[in-house]
Structure formats: structure tokens, C-alpha cells
Amino acid sequence: MADLGVRLAGVALRNPFLLASGIWGESGASLSGAWNAGAGGVITKSIGSTPRPGYPNPTIEVYETWGLLNAMGLPNPGIDEYPREIEAARRAGATVIGSVFGGDEEEFARLAHQIEATGVAAVELNLSCPHAEGFGTEVGSEPEDVERIVRAVVRSVRVPVIAKITPNAADPAGLAEAAERGGAAAVSAINTLRALAIDVTLRRPVLAHGLGGLSGAAIKPVGLACVWQIYRRVKIPVIGVGGIRTGLDALEYIMAGARALQVGTAITFGGVAVFGRLNQELSDRLDQLGIARLEDAVGAAHAAHL
Amino acid sequence: MRTVVEVTETVVETPSTITLRFPYEPPADPGQFVMVWIPGDDELPMSLSYTEGGSKGVTVKAMGETSRRFLSLRRGTPIGLRGPYGNRFDLSPHRVLVVGGGSGTAVLAPAAERALARGAFVTVALGATRADELLFRDRLRAAGARVEVATDDGSEGTRGYVTALVSSLLERETFDAIWTCGPEIMMSKVASAASPKGVPVFCSVERHMKCALGMCDACALGPYHVCVDGPVFRADRLTSTEDFARFHRDPSGRRVPF
Numbered sequence: 018m019a020d021l022g023v024r025l026a027g028v029a030l031r032n033p034f035l036l037a038s039g040i041w042g043e044s045g046a047s048l049s050g051a052w053n054a055g056a057g058g059v060i061t062k063s064i065g066s067t068p069r070p071g072y073p074n075p076t077i078e079v080y081e082t083w084g085l086l087n088a089m090g091l092p093n094p095g096i097d098e099y100p101r102e103i104e105a106a107r108r109a110g111a112t113v114i115g116s117v118f119g120g121d122e123e124e125f126a127r128l129a130h131q132i133e134a135t136g137v138a139a140v141e142l143n144l145s146c147p148h149a150e151g152f153g154t155e156v157g158s159e160p161e162d163v164e165r166i167v168r169a170v171v172r173s174v175r176v177p178v179i180a181k182i183t184p185n186a187a188d189p190a191g192l193a194e195a196a197e198r199g200g201a202a203a204v205s206a207i208n209t210l211r212a213l214a215i216d217v218t219l220r221r222p223v224l225a226h227g228l229g230g231l232s233g234a235a236i237k238p239v240g241l242a243c244v245w246q247i248y249r250r251v252k253i254p255v256i257g258v259g260g261i262r263t264g265l266d267a268l269e270y271i272m273a274g275a276r277a278l279q280v281g282t283a284i285t286f287g288g289v290a291v292f293g294r295l296n297q298e299l300s301d302r303l304d305q306l307g308i309a310r311l312e313d314a315v316g317a318a319h320a321a322h323l
Numbered sequence: 324m325r326t327v328v329e330v331t332e333t334v335v336e337t338p339s340t341i342t343l344r345f346p347y348e349p350p351a352d353p354g355q356f357v358m359v360w361i362p363g364d365d366e367l368p369m370s371l372s373y374t375e376g377g378s379k380g381v382t383v384k385a386m387g388e389t390s391r392r393f394l395s396l397r398r399g400t401p402i403g404l405r406g407p408y409g410n411r412f413d414l415s416p417h418r419v420l421v422v423g424g425g426s427g428t429a430v431l432a433p434a435a436e437r438a439l440a441r442g443a444f445v446t447v448a449l450g451a452t453r454a455d456e457l458l459f460r461d462r463l464r465a466a467g468a469r470v471e472v473a474t475d476d477g478s479e480g481t482r483g484y485v486t487a488l489v490s491s492l493l494e495r496e497t498f499d500a501i502w503t504c505g506p507e508i509m510m511s512k513v514a515s516a517a518s519p520k521g522v523p524v525f526c527s528v529e530r531h532m533k534c535a536l537g538m539c540d541a542c543a544l545g546p547y548h549v550c551v552d553g554p555v556f557r558a559d560r561l562t563s564t565e566d567f568a569r570f571h572r573d574p575s576g577r578r579v580p581f
Contacts (some may be wrong), residue, residue: 040539043539043541043543043572043576044540044576045544047543050546062576068573068575069575070574071575073365074363074532075358075366075403076366076534077536078325079405087539089539092541092576093576094578095577106540216327216362218327219327222360223403225366234570266412266571271409285536288537
């Protein structure tokens with residue numbers, strides 16, 4: 018049985034499969050549930066300064082098994098309320114990564130400092146939500162903004178800082194380079210792709226917010242391309258995200274250059290039991306290929322010098 | 324996927340509740356819910372009050388702003404539907420006590436009807452603030468249920484809460500199962516009354532919902548997600564949580580007391 022343990026920016030993960038931010042992240046019981054189901058770590062919902070209800074429904078549209086469109090609107094209970102949920106997850110033994118979003122570098126730095134106090138192993142910066150005015154992609158699409166925000170956060174915390182990069186930019190790998198310059202310990206790629214659903218009977222967008230973000234199987238090739246390009250241009254580790262449903266998907270990301278992975282939409286098909294299955298499938302794949310340690314496969318596809 | 328249909332019929336059930344009927348083919352079982360979208364407004368989870376055949380229905384009480392707007396929907400209004408979602412009532416018990424508080428009876432009526440059709444003996448304890456707010460009393464009687472009533476003001480049946488009626492029924496008779504839906508405080512009292520008798524209680528619970536796919540965590544209740552693990556739970560699974568009858572989560576995810 019292959020060794021699935023990885024070290025990510027100094028954090029030891031028992032396996033590479035992290036619960037992606039925004040999924041099962043509102044309650045400590047759910048974070049604990051994902052951990053107990055076999056996740057290598059859990060990333061919280063993106064937390065802001067104050068409670069935020071998010072957009073009205075419809076907030077999601079489902080495309081059979083291949084995609085999910087959402088515009089939740091960064092709902093979260095706020096940084097004052099949320100630590101109790103992290104504490105519950107930590108009591109369950111979970112490796113917790115705290116995700117935060119802000120409108121500028123001061124807000125990011127303050128939130129990161131506050132969430133660090135809950136004992137999280139790392140902080141992930143949401144620089145990439147595609148549908149929240151004043152946040153996410155709107156502050157994370159320009160390399161200089163990304164660098165400035167990351168630098169401010171790195172100065173305010175001791176734990177590793179992870180920048181979650183948007184694919185909705187001309188050069189996502191350039192954003193990863195900016196994060197590296199700012200002192201990020203890792204980058205996550207990708208967040209959802211900006212997308213839209215229209216109902217022709219009603220002649221209107223389906224989601225209450227109009228634009229949303231696409232996740233799920235449909236975006237896997239896009240995520241792979243971003244991870245591939247980022248791996249070639251930065252030295253810090255890359256966390257692959259986007260459409261991972263099987264051990265094979267996972268290994269594709271690993272070989273493209275990811276050192277860890279995030280799983281979100283796949284949870285809609287049978288819940289967090291997906292983590293146990295992913296671990297088994299990835300281990301089986303590695304065994305079939307004669308790879309003893311997952312870390313040996315990171316970036317393996319680049320050896321072909323394309 | 325989402326289907327847009329036109330409302331075919333609206334029925335004013337009580338001064339504060341209305342039933343919307345609409346064509347919707349996907350098969351459904353009593354206990355399940357659909358996400359009902361009023362275009363331009365909101366989308367809410369609603370238990371089906373009519374589950375049979377191609378003409379389904381939901382019965383809504385005007386509580387929040389949006390559900391109030393449901394009351395103004397008319398025949399021909401387009402609505403969006405997805406689902407059905409969630410689990411079902413186990414309809415196998417032979418002697419069933421159904422306990423409905425207010426609009427909670429909406430989800431219980433199709434369960435009682437289907438159980439009666441398969442030969443079960445169904446007693447209904449129906450509670451409401453006053454006589455004209457009793458939901459589906461005549462429908463349940465027509466289906467063959469024995470219906471006993473409690474109203475807060477005594478305008479029909481026993482005066483007081485339906486839980487007192489339940490206690491007295493449990494003293495006099497034996498039941499194989501209790502199905503209940505209504506305010507959580509009420510359901511929790513029903514569970515307490517039934518527990519010493521060893522009668523299993525199944526509660527249909529409600530939480531704020533967004534995705535209805537078990538993903539967004541909006542409807543987290545203890546370790547459960549109401550949209551996929553429920554909405555029907557055995558009471559002992561609920562009473563072991565810190566949330567049941569005490570806390571729910573607002574749209575931001577904040578835990579707030581009932």
C-alpha cells in the first residue's frame with residue numbers, strides 16, 4: 018500500500034485530500050465529520066469580518082454529474098462567532114486550515130491573525146471567489162494586489178499562508194508568482210470558473226445573483242492546466258483543486274504538479290465517504306504504477322519536457 | 324436540473340396557509356421535499372403535501388417574507404422546481420399516531436393517506452392556535468383517520484397544546500410508531516412523552532437550506548444535514564444533539580436559539 022502522506026509547506030498531512038473551502042464548513046460537527054471520513058485536512062468556510070447571509074436562493078444550479086454552478090455569496094457567521102466551530106473540529110483531532118476573505122490587505126491581515134489564534138495549521142486566502150462584489154476575484158485578479166495582500170498577511174501570522182488563485186484571469190500562473198513573491202508558502206488552484214445559467218422559459222438567469230462559479234468534473238482539465246503552468250513557474254507547493262472525483266483524477270493533478278488536493282463538489286455524490294474512497298483509489302493507482310510514495314509522483318508528468 | 328411549471332390550482336386551507344398544486348412528474352414519497360423557486364424572489368425547501376401521481380402540491384404557511392409572497396401566487400404563475408430530495412417516512416407500522424402542529428401537518432397528510440391505503444390504523448392528534456387554523460382535518464378524516472383536535476383557545480376539541488392530547492392518547496392506547504411535524508419544542512415534548520412507552524417517534528424537521536445537496540452546510544443540525552440525512556429523523560438521533568429544539572442556523576451560519 019502506497020504512502021499517501023505528504024508535507025505541505027511544513028504541515029504534515031496524513032493524505033493529500035483536503036476538504037475544500039465552502040463545503041461542509043459552516044459547523045464544527047461537519048468539519049469533524051469530513052476529517053473522520055478520511056480527509057487529510059479540512060479548510061473552513063471563508064470567514065469575513067462580520068456575519069454575512071450570502072445571496073438569496075437560487076444559489077446553485079446542478080448539471081447532471083458534470084458540474085455545479087453556485088453563487089452562495091460568501092455566507093459566513095463572522096470571525097467573532099466562527100472560532101467555536103474550529104475549536105470543535107480541533108477537538109476531533111482534525112488538521113484545520115482557516116480560510117479568510119477581505120476587501121483589502123489590512124482586513125486580510127487582521128482576519129488571518131484572528132483565525133490563527135484558533136490553532137489552525139495554516140491560513141488560506143480567498144483571492145478568487147468569482148461572484149462577490151469587493152472581494153475574491155475583485156481583489157485577486159492583479160498580481161500586484163495578490164502580492165501586497167499576501168505580504169501583509171505573512172507579516173501578521175506565523176503559520177503558513179496559502180493563496181487560492183482565480184482561473185478567471187489572463188495569467189493565473191502570474192498570480193501564483195505574485196503570491197510567491199509576497200511570501201506565500203503554497204498556492205491553491207483553481208477556484209471556480211465564472212459561469213452563468215439561463216432559464217429560457219423565464220428569460221432570466223437562474224441564480225439570484227446572476228453570475229456564479231462553475232465547479233465539478235467539467236473544470237478538471239482547466240484546473241490541470243493551471244496547476245501545470247504554476248508548477249513550472251513557482252517553487253512553492255501547489256494544491257490542486259477542480260473536479261477531483263476519483264483516485265485517477267487525483268493522480269493526474271499530482272503528476273501535473275500538485276502536492277496536495279482539495280475536494281468539494283464530489284461530496285454531492287454520496288457525502289464525505291468520498292474521502293475514504295479517494296484514499297483507496299489513489300493508493301491502488303500508485304500500487305499499479307509501482308510508485309511507493311505519493312511524493313515521488315509530484316510533477317512526474319513534467320519529466321516528458323513538453 | 325430545474326423544471327419550470329405553472330401553478331394549476333391554489334387552495335386557501337386556513338387563514339394563514341395555502342396549497343399550491345402543480346404538474347410535476349418525478350416520483351415522490353411522503354416525507355420528501357422539493358425546492359420551490361419563485362422567480363425573482365427566493366427558493367425555499369417545502370415538504371410535499373401531495374405526493375401521488377403527476378399533480379403534486381405544497382402547503383405553505385405565511386411566516387417569513389417570502390412564504391408570505393407564496394400566498395399571493397395565482398393559477399398560471401410560473402414556479403421553478405427541483406427534487407424531490409430527502410428521505411421518507413417508513414410507512415410499514417400498523418398502528419400509527421400522527422401528531423401535527425400547525426402547518427407541520429402538510430407533510431404528514433400524504434404519509435397518513437398512504438398508510439391508510441395500505442390498511443394501517445391511523446390516529447391523528449391535530450393542534451392549532453384556533454379552529455380555523457386546523458390544517459387538513461377534513462382531508463384526514465375523509466381518508467379514514469381518526470382525528471382528535473386540540474386548539475390553544477379551545478375553539479375546537481381539547482383546549483391547550485396538542486402535546487397534552489398526545490400524552491392522554493399514549494396513556495389509553497398502544498402505537499407502533501409516532502410521526503410528527505411542527506414546532507421543534509412540540510416535537511421534543513412528543514418524543515419525551517413517547518420515550519417511556521418505548522414508541523419510536525419520527526420527526527420531520529426544518530432548517531434554512533441553500534443547496535439541498537448535502538454540500539453547503541446551511542442546514543447542519545448536529546452531525547446531520549437535514550437535506551440529505553433528513554428531513555425525517557428518529558427522535559433519539561435528534562435529542563442527542565445540542566441543536567434539536569434549541570438552536571438553528573441563520574443564513575450566515577450563525578447558531579441562534581429558537
